[in-house]
Amino acid sequence: MLTLICLTIISAATILFFTRRGLRYLRYFQQEEYNGTRFKAWFLEKRTFDTKGTLIALIAAALSLFATGGDMFVCVAICAGAAATLVFLGFQEEDPRKVGKIKLNMTDRATAIYNLALALYSIATLLIVTGTYFLGAGDSIYIYWFIAIALIQSSPIWIVIANAMLWPNEYKKQQAFRQEAKDILADYQPYTIGITGSYGKTSTKAILGSILEAIEPTFWTPGSINTEMGITRQIREQLKPQQQIAIIEMGAYQIGSIAKLCRFTPPKAGLVTAVGVMHLERFGGAENIYKAKCELAQAIPTDGLLVCNGDNPGARKMAEEYPKATTLLYGLEPELGHLDCWMSDIQAGMDGTTFNIHWQGKEYPGFTKLLGAPMLSNLVGSFTMACALGKDPDYVIAAIHNLEPANNRLNLRKNGDGFILDDSYNSNPIGFASALEVLEALEGGRKILMTPGMVELGEIQAAENRQVALKAASICDLALVIGDTNKDALKAGLLEGGLAPDKLMEFADRDLALAYLTSPEHRQPKDTILIENDLPDLYEAISRF
Template sequence: MMIELATTALLFLSFLAFAAKRGLTYMHVYQQEEYDSERLLSWIWKNKAFDKRLSVVVIVVTILSFFIPPVFVNFLIFTAMAFATYREKDPRKDSKKKLVATARAKRIFFPAYFLSVLAATWCFLPVTPMPWLWILNIHLIPFMILFVNMMLAPFEEMNQKKFWNEAHNKVLDYQPTVIGITGSFGKTSVKHILGHILKTQAPTLVTPGSVNTPMGISRILREQLEPEHKYLIVEMGAYGRGSIDRLCRLTPPDFGIITSIGHAHYERFKSLETVAETKYELAEAVVGRGGQVVVHERTLRFDYTRAMKEQNENHFIVCGESADVDKSKQADKSYLKKGDLEIHKIIQGGKGLEVRFTWKNVTYNVEVPLFGIHHGHNIALAFVTAFELGVSSKDIQTALQSLPQIEHRLEVRKQSGGLTIIDDAYNSNPMGFQSALGLLSQIGSSKRKILITPGMVELGKIHDEAHKSIGAYAGEVCDIAIVVKGKRIPTFITAFKETGASKQLHEVESFDEAQKWIAKNKQDGDVVLIENDLPDIYERVPRI
């Protein structure tokens, strides 16, 4: 009797530990998916991230329970559960983007954990001594998390509204000039460039990193916005229709910059027309306040965006490359008109970019210590906006000469042993990828060129075609490609291999494994491009 009680207690304790570890695993994904229940369920289904190993053991033990005493049944399940707990990684420590114990995460995790433990008690009731019930308990863990979040929804909405109002009222009280920036790609880079220029003129608050959601921006405003801030630069992310509109209500914009409309986050929008309409919610808000909108001319490929611009000509400033710079315009239509800012030349040198453009009948030559041809129009967008805000062209050019590189966005670093790293880990879309490969070709012209990439994400139905195209180009440029999670991008691998038998391609399971390959095989003068670094939800799918 005592032995049976002891094994029962051990089994219960092992489930306490297991439920905590497994709950943290799902919370980690939930947090990265911004507590979107539909996306968590989609991730679980797509990656088959439901328990398999422990469940199989419990099924076997259930069959054995007809032939062995309960004390052995409990001990076997305890042993399996303890081992599974030991193997499960802690996302608070063992992950790229660690699980952050925010107040919201705690509000979801602890009640869900309590419910999981409470549900497990039925396995010990005299009327239900069936081992297979443990399988149900194991698989209920993510659904407990979803259930608790659903029950907390009214409270979370009320809480978010409170924070939203505090942040919004601060903006209204301090009245900084608000510059909103959105786009499928390029927005963080333009924010970095413009922020650097404006900080040389007056106190400026720039939303940090990739903070671009209502709650993230609200937190920054509540904690950091001060009365002396003359300028507030807000990066605005879009995750569906109305996303930008909500952010514009939070921080009513006086100026807007729309950098691009492309296939980033295509899975969420389903069509480029929807992307365009969503991004141009910023233009609507700015025009409604009588402000100025600075846009890249390629955003005018859509009927909706052109119509808005034509109806509000005095509120729009358009920037774009001439056909000499953007070869695609020799075949496609250009939407640049007389009086728009036209970029004539973008030259990548060893120390940075030289950009020449004409605006209002004045030609400017700007030198900027950035790498990547695509930054040419990012510089132009920031230049025009700063000029319209009252900064002289001389001051803008002086500020640009001291611009630091943008972290993880074509950041070029020299390392010991003659190794050069081109770090583009935070910036992967078809256009950016192509630009990065062009830079790799130039910097590594007489050296061994190595690419590390897991490919691109959230491209929807163009995923295969985009990777086929970029794989072919990578094959022309690179000597070696190290592909992380190659099963995601088979068309890239096929296209790369078709470019020549002399090319090397290695498939690895993680970015860490790719780095180890470089450390072991590097040669003097190697140039390594790191193109995209998958978040944990793509690269480190738990093996459960």
């Protein structure tokens, strides 16, 4: 009887511990878009094995093993104490639904995965524990604690298993939603513009959408939504009959991703911002990235419209290989080759940027609140596309004047008597270097860099981070390196570039760095802080499990 009480306590504690631990793993699984392979890679790379629960169970096993004379009353007391500690520690952990840069979103799918994983885990716990008892473990309570350790360590596996079991039904639901969205597109028949690129596509979509919306009703997906199901949901819920232009951001997660999106939302026009090294790790090589991005150009009909960034070799090459009835090149550097539309006389200040745009033999002076060469390139690309669609260039220039900088995309905001230059949305070698140039041009006191560096650059990641840190050292008075992901490369570049060691600081996460910079004892008048990139929880230092 006392043995059964111990088994009940151990099983209940293990299951209750999973109710919180499962949520924490589900958060990262969701951030990996429910992809079991990528989740496994994250788990092994970050070594997010359980330590807390395992330690408690090991102590309980040892105490049970050496309990005086195998006294079962002592074993019950040990089990009760260990179980209470295990459950207490579990529920003292952060709740991923409330804490984190990207909180766990308990969508219908996430809820279903969690509930099934909990059910499977509970059944497995009860079956294994009772099975071990009937197979002859008897009063050897320490054995059951070792079983509890194995079960606790298996927590992420049950999340993946639950997702795999639910996938057939999830796939049917997705197909039904997708067909509904396709039917809406067939009924409304908007002029569809696809936008892709290794970087800049989200900003360009927002700029082009805002420009066209000022002239006629226009649909575009919000934020960085660029996957089939994200686009599906927006079409089903937001596309209106009067919106005769639809701008679709097309993300590439592997070769074939964009082709699939083009079959779903067939483009009549396309805009390619760049072909670069972003996501090199995911694709395995620059040539594969180029092939993936070319899928948009290939899908546009021969009588369609293709607009490409002529400053970018990959995008220029794409325009040459897949020409359409109208193929246009835009950029900021006409000296690199022919451009149909380009920007000159660029003057940046604290309020924004003045410029001249050259288009079809005319010059259009303008102003924008946007800063930095990448954003100006996105603006020229949007101008080119809008004018190619027949919009009056003067109207387009007026719309550009009213554009508001997107949050976290190199937007400048007051911070007391200083400024924050927020470029935390993401980062790439060209964008990082440009952000540093903007920082250098701004007036004020100290110039401070806060960054975790750049990710998803594969084998060149360390070299690229070191190289941009060399540039930062010649501009910044203080550098704050966040997390461990690129710490060594950034520190090497900053120190090699001449930054004094006492001006280089390390912080585990963004919040600690911001707290340091905003504290009265460390803040100085007119500081300008560049926040370059902000890695999601997957990359930043992982809290222990």
